[in-house]
């Protein structure tokens with residue numbers, strides 16, 4: 001065969017492969033092209049097999065043009081490969097670009113309800129004074145809510161208006177005091193407990209009354225627990241509780257009546273220049289309550305108190321309507 005025909009073949013292959021390289025849209029396709037033309041069994045090497053058909057004088061020229069074509073293709077493939085790689089990187093960079101001037105995402109984290117926060121604060125302070133935290137049940141019996149606490153059958157607190165009655169002598173506890181009776185039945189003095197929990201009263205609601213609210217009951221009993229201990233505990237408690245508010249606070253003890261204490265009292269506080277506010281009912285545990293609990297007469301003395309959680313939270317945060325606590329209003333809740 002004439003050398004010109006071979007050269008023609010090589011030219012055609014070169015042209016054809018150049019076009020293919022140009023069009024290759026990714027590295028995998030480019031590699032296939034390389035194998036097809038430059039591979040060990042590729043088109044160009046196949047052509048070399050035809051070398052013996054060529055006149056001896058032209059062989060060198062033929063070899064030269066094949067090598068030239070190979071070098072050329074290799075260079076084109078390398079260039080294209082570099083080009084594709086650059087494109088790939090550029091695209092990737094574009095996709096993964098971070099605009100550091102964009103505003104950050106705000107992750108909405110929940111937080112505790114203001115009443116829970118205040119409850120925990122109260123618990124911490126009483127725990128630091130050696131009180132243990134116990135819990136009672138929201139459904140109580142008439143016996144523990146009233147009888148065991150020396151609240152006689154005809155006492156106004158038993159009036160249908162105040163109590164949510166359930167069936168079979170059960171009711172929604174109207175205060176946390178039933179736990180005094182329950183705890184003393186099962187435990188011997190000396191003892192120091194607080195009982196945080198929800199209570200219920202069948203009353204009209206207004207800015208300072210809700211049908212459900214929270215109390216923290218307290219009870220300290222021992223052979224020589226006195227009124228002086230009650231005073232000391234509350235002076236310490238209020239000092240610590242309002243310490244983060246940095247306001248001057250005064251505490252006042254006033255006589256008050258509760259059937260399960262004798263003497264009974266109310267504890268008022270006054271913050272800075274505002275009015276006196278009643279926040280705690282308290283007193284020395286009545287002997288009849290000790291008797292119901294099965295304690296030997298005359299041996300033990302103790303004080304009990306019932307603290308209004310919402311009242312205290314309202315004072316602490318400066319909230320003027322108790323109903324806000326149960327309103328589920330985010331504008332209110334977000335502030336705590």
Ligand code: PHE
Pocket residue numbers: 174175176177258261281282283304305306307
């Ligand atoms: N249980 C009373 C109330 O609900 C408060 C109280 C508790 C008073 C303990 C004295 C002693 O109002």
